[in-house]
Amino acid sequence: MRVLKRNLTAYGFLCAALACFAVFAWYPMVREFVLSFQRTNLVDPPAWVGLDNFAAVVRDPAFGTAWLNTVAFTVLALVCGYAVPFVTALVLNELRHARGYLRFVVYLPVMLPPIVAVLLFRWFFDPGPGLFNQILGLFHLPGLAWLDSSSTALVSLVIVSTWMNMGSATLIYLAALQNIPPELYEAAELDGAGILARIRHVTIPQTRLILMLMLMLQIVATMQVFIEPYMLTGGGPENATVTVAYLMYQFAFTYGDGYGQAGALGMMLMLVLLVFAAFQLRLTRDEREVTA
């Protein structure tokens, strides 16, 4: 009786959360699967169409480009967004002055609403009076077309993305670096290890798990890139910046009643990302074993 009562109170406290998760987290996952086999305009009852949605998505002229762009964006964003924060954190951790200021400044862009960063950079990228071409002009370099040229548009998006996101990775690395026991460096130094050797044999092995974890997190996050192409290029020029998430949005809201196709494309993206998420899960488990 007492056990029953305890369970009843507990589920009383849980019911709001259970309802929220059921309707807005668990059900949409199922709905995603179902949706990809249906045609619906949200008004009439949905019709089953088998694999038609998948076929339509694959036949879309932008499909291949979108995947290539997403992979290219992810790789470029990792080159900047992965190495740069780690090196920044390494350097910041060595400094003994202005630490508070530097941490504040690095994280500042993360705090801004993304729309602010994106619209600000749209102005910087302006080929005429934009800041970036002005700076190139200062060094007597020719200006670039930035967002207006299919060869530089994707790189421009990577620049915005790195600027507004690198702060959080930097601070996470910084926290990891501060957890390294100083004795390890002292021991390495006694063994005659120079600075580079200490980074290689102490710093990197000690932060290996968080480095791997952040790699997975960043791959998953950047593969969902949407706001940059949506606001800055609209997928252009010549589809050079159409990403999978942006194409999904277009299927659903621009092409008209393509929720099913968007769902099908979402399923494909999910399968790819789940592989990385599974990796991440395993790494988190490893890390918990290490820290426990």
Next chain:
Amino acid sequence: MISVGARATERRARERRRPRPIEVRFRTIVSPHQLNSRWGRRIYWAVLLTVLTLSTLAFVFPLYWMVTGAMKSGEELALMPPTLVPRAPTLDAFAEAWELFDIGLLLRNTAFYALGGWLVTMAVDVSAAYALSKLRPALGNVVLGAMLATLMVPPMVVLIPLYVTVSDLGLLNDPWGLWLPAAANGFNIFLLKRFFDSIPKELVEAALIDGAGPLRVLWSVILPVSRPILGVVSIFTIVTSFKDFVWPLLVMTDSDRMTISVGLSQTAGAVPQNTIMAGLVIAGIPTVVVFFFFQRHIMAGLTAGSIKG
């Protein structure tokens, strides 16, 4: 005795000649000894200066450009090369932006969604975490696992089915369409539960013996000792909701219900550059102010976030 005293004076004299050593409170890659060697100091100051300059240029200068851009006239903005300091700084663009974008309304909307979302999220997630941590129902771990599993699902992937669900429920253009999905946050529940787990059982049992019911225990025992984690979760919930773009873009489509991010994005194409910048400055101020005052909480939450799972 005398020789010790003499040595001390000698040492003091030497210290006066040598510059003050760089203080090292914790050991890192470079050893304190290396750092305070002659070349170590020179390199250190050079690196410090470079890092300060570079990070200010990279992260502060763009914001300076945004603020001063909003204070320049349209003609001045078109100048080549641009002026570093506005010639005749004016706040006209801010007034214009306020009118054009209807920023007062957008800010009110955004603040209302953020605060309402915060209340709903806290009520739902705190009680769930309390139940899972202290009341420990049957299958509690299964429930927790299912909630944490949602963290593995990339948000963009469930965006469309979530939109379809919210639309089926008739919650489009309704603040609940923002609040309820936000409350289904596995990470909040994880953080709160982990903190509640660390509260000693004796504290709860003592209150129960005094005849307090479970709600009373939550309100008068658990919540007062959980201030730090409640602060972290609150700030993150409010800031995330304030910054959110994609979901409000889909859900709040009526022009008088838009958030500030969505409102700016919809009008920005047809507005002079200085007016856009003024709008951006206004949109950026609230989160930057929050960051300024709650830096510690935010950074603590960030590093807690890195070991989620």
